[in-house]
Amino acid sequence: MKTIAVFGGSGRTGQHFIQQALSQGYAIKALVRNPAKLSLKDPHLEIIQGVVLDRMAIEKTVIGSSVVVSLFGHVKGSPARLQTNGTSLIVDAMKKYEVDKIISLSGGGLPFPEKDEPKFADKLIRTIMRIAIPKVLDDAIEHHQVLVKSGLQWIIVRGPRLSNAAPKGSYRVGWVGVNASTQIARADLADFVLKQVEDDQFLYQMPFVSY
Numbered sequence: 001m002k003t004i005a006v007f008g009g010s011g012r013t014g015q016h017f018i019q020q021a022l023s024q025g026y027a028i029k030a031l032v033r034n035p036a037k038l039s040l041k042d043p044h045l046e047i048i049q050g051v052v053l054d055r056m057a058i059e060k061t062v063i064g065s066s067v068v069v070s071l072f073g074h075v076k077g078s079p080a081r082l083q084t085n086g087t088s089l090i091v092d093a094m095k096k097y098e099v100d101k102i103i104s105l106s107g108g109g110l111p112f113p114e115k116d117e118p119k120f121a122d123k124l125i126r127t128i129m130r131i132a133i134p135k136v137l138d139d140a141i142e143h144h145q146v147l148v149k150s151g152l153q154w155i156i157v158r159g160p161r162l163s164n165a166a167p168k169g170s171y172r173v174g175w176v177g178v179n180a181s182t183q184i185a186r187a188d189l190a191d192f193v194l195k196q197v198e199d200d201q202f203l204y205q206m207p208f209v210s211y
């Protein structure tokens, strides 16, 4: 049984991810701040309590796992470099315990110039984000650099506006401005993230998943 180390598992996408991964036969080690937020109980779900800026808690989560899935992100009151610093600590732990692949979640505001072809609407959205949430955008960009420099296998999955709608079971995988729309349900996004655990076709890339 393959074990996935999950960060952000108590979040709205994270809970879908854990549920889907368990039902597909994976074991999960999840670092969460507040275990009460995860109502799921399963013999293959191990919960580690802590924050994603605590090296010891991160190491406890990563040790013994085969792959890392990072779904944490900024919430009210998060420090400016939450994703960068948390990801750096996760990378350190992965190197220490010889875990070589990480899938990380971000949004369309994070550019992937190699493949993106942003249209007017995409540029407008990025401009608005740059004004409204500059620290979140800068943090996403810097967390990408951490992964690039890590020497690990990485995939950054990007999504547009996330909804809590029921999953459709199908979605498009493209790039910003290419084969893309402006919405996806968190349950479908979680499905794509989970597929990346076994699939290496998007290694070192940032696919954009939408309807």
Ligand SMILES: NC(=O)c1ccc[n+]([C@@H]2O[C@H](COP(=O)([O-])OP(=O)(O)OC[C@H]3O[C@@H](n4cnc5c(N)ncnc54)[C@H](OP(=O)(O)O)[C@@H]3O)[C@@H](O)[C@H]2O)c1
Residues within 6 Å of the ligand: 007, 008, 009, 010, 011, 012, 013, 014, 031, 032, 033, 034, 037, 050, 051, 052, 053, 071, 072, 073, 074, 075, 078, 082, 105, 106, 107, 108, 158, 159, 160, 161, 162, 186
């Ligand atoms: N929202 C959107 O429309 C959108 C669009 C595109 C991409 N994204 C990306 O997708 C990610 C997931 O979205 P979502 O809506 O599922 O997020 P969410 O429900 O806000 O979940 C965020 C998760 O991060 C965790 N977290 C925050 N700070 C932490 C810390 N210091 N230590 C440990 N965990 C911490 C939260 O823990 P708690 O449960 O304890 O708060 C929660 O589990 C976002 O973070 C963003 O990068 C979002």
